[in-house]
Amino acid sequence: MKKLVAxxxxxxxxxTAFAQDYPNKPVTFVVPFAAGGPTDxxxxxxxxxxxxxxxxxxxxxxxxxxxGGTIAATRVARAPKDGYTLLVWHIGMASTDSLYKKKQFNxxxxxxxLGMINDVPMTLLGSNKLNANTYRDFEAHIRANGGKLNxxxxxxxxxxxxxxLMWQYAVKLDKSMTTIAYRGTxxxxxxxxxxxxxxxxxxxTNTTAQIEGxxxxxxxxxxxxxxxxxxxxxxxxxxxxxxxKDFNLSIWHGLxxxxxxxxxxxxxxxxxxxxxxKDPEFVKRQAxxxxxxxxxxxxxxxxxxxxxxxxxxxxxxxxxxxGQYAD
Numbered sequence: 001m002k003k004l005v006a007x008x009x010x011x012x013x014x015x016t017a018f019a020q021d022y023p024n025k026p027v028t029f030v031v032p033f034a035a036g037g038p039t040d041x042x043x044x045x046x047x048x049x050x051x052x053x054x055x056x057x058x059x060x061x062x063x064x065x066x067x068g069g070t071i072a073a074t075r076v077a078r079a080p081k082d083g084y085t086l087l088v089w090h091i092g093m094a095s096t097d098s099l100y101k102k103k104q105f106n107x108x109x110x111x112x113x114l115g116m117i118n119d120v121p122m123t124l125l126g127s128n129k130l131n132a133n134t135y136r137d138f139e140a141h142i143r144a145n146g147g148k149l150n151x152x153x154x155x156x157x158x159x160x161x162x163x164x165l166m167w168q169y170a171v172k173l174d175k176s177m178t179t180i181a182y183r184g185t186x187x188x189x190x191x192x193x194x195x196x197x198x199x200x201x202x203x204x205t206n207t208t209a210q211i212e213g214x215x216x217x218x219x220x221x222x223x224x225x226x227x228x229x230x231x232x233x234x235x236x237x238x239x240x241x242x243x244x245k246d247f248n249l250s251i252w253h254g255l256x257x258x259x260x261x262x263x264x265x266x267x268x269x270x271x272x273x274x275x276x277x278k279d280p281e282f283v284k285r286q287a288x289x290x291x292x293x294x295x296x297x298x299x300x301x302x303x304x305x306x307x308x309x310x311x312x313x314x315x316x317x318x319x320x321x322x323g324q325y326a327d
Contacts, residue, residue: 022083022265026058029088030076032069037185038120038159038205038289042253043088045285046117049276054268061088068157068326070096070103077105079258083265087111087256090120092157094311098319099157099326107312112257112266113305115273116298118291119250122163122222123207123233128215129195135219135242139171142199147175152188152197155181156326159251160188162315163201163222169318170244179324192216203251204290208232224248230290252294254304266301274299 031043040063047059064072069092079085097107105111124135132138142149151168153161161181168176180197182188185206191197193215201222211218212232220239224247227233239247255273257266276282283293297303319325 020264022268023054023057025084026060027054027083028085029059029061030072030085031061031063031088032065032072032092033063034065034184035063038203038251039088039090039253041205041289042117042286042291045282046088046255046273046276049279049282050272053272053275068092068096068099068155070100070105073107074104076256077110077258081258081260081262083257083261083269085258086114086269088117088253089256090251090253091159091162091311091315093254093256094308095157095162095315095319096326097312098316099324101325102327108305108309110259112259112261113301113308114255114257114266114269115301115304116294116307117253117255117273117277118286118293119223119252120159120203120205120289120291121227121233121250122159122201122203123211123218123236124163124167124220124222124239125192125200125202125207125211126217126219127192127195127198128217130198130217132219133217135237135239138217138219139242142171142177143173146173146177149198150178150180151199151201152180152182152192153200154185154188154202155183156324158185160185160200160202161324162318163249163251164199165322165324166247166249166318167201167222167239167244169321170239170247189216204230204233208290222247222249233290250292252298252307254308270299270301 029043029047031040033039043061076087093107132141151164153164192200210216218236221227221233221236226238277293286293298307
């Protein structure tokens with residue numbers, strides 16, 4: 001018995017010493033998408049903002065793309081439980097629970113939730129060839145021609161895919177549009193600009209410049225509140241204002257560690273995240289991307305996990321109704 005107590009005390013002391021020493025080597029942010037995309041930019045800006053509150057730690061960003069983000073998530077779930085391999089992921093953390101029937105991790109059980117980072121609004125867009133200039137005209141046109149039109153997205157599980165599904169589900173079209181999947185936002189947006197596809201719903205980080213340049217038509221934003229302070233998007237109504245009750249979608253990002261990471265390390269990471277989210281430069285750079293830094297209870301691990309659990313349930317209803325799965 002004395003040996004067991006001694007062993008437990010030694011383990012506790014060792015864990016405390018480890019936490020006090022953390023981090024003493026580079027921390028890796030794993031991003032499930034290619035470099036240069038919205039999630040990659042969020043991760044790189046966050047890495048810069050978290051370096052100082054983590055004692056000047058070197059934080060590197062590694063891109064592990066593929067399978068809708070599940071390859072990167074699996075990598076982090078299986079990583080050593082030491083706080084040196086973390087995941088930066090968007091709404092995919094909630095959607096993959098329903099999109100993928102076969103996956104090697106459980107979103108709610110295999111990760112430690114460190115806190116949310118931001119909310120990125122979405123915009124509903126149309127080709128300039130569409131005979132509509134307001135949301136009312138747009139919806140009427142879609143209802144009359146839904147079976148003849150198509151909706152582009154950046155691939156199964158992408159932000160644009162989920163937004164398109166949720167909008168069609170909320171509008172309750174008699175005839176759904178044909179969905180066209182692309183390998184990324186870039187080619188999807190290029191075809192929308194060229195008029196090869198008719199409709200797309202995507203993040204402000206990808207759409208604002210195209211709207212401002214007049215290359216596509218914007219009809220509405222997907223947030224509950226109007227983006228009244230945004231220089232470009234303040235002119236567009238919310239889908240709630242247009243009659244889609246309770247429609248509220250943003251592409252949020254969060255920070256995660258492998259399940260079983262020591263509590264003291266998790267606290268250091270959460271404390272550093274909270275400091276980073278108040279960094280004026282980080283807030284400004286996020287605003288330039290059209291993103292809103294999280295300031296509510298979702299910055300706490302408990303609030304973050306509850307939010308994701310609620311999102312999993314919400315998205316399951318939409319994905320099951322659409323019957324669109326990744327495997």
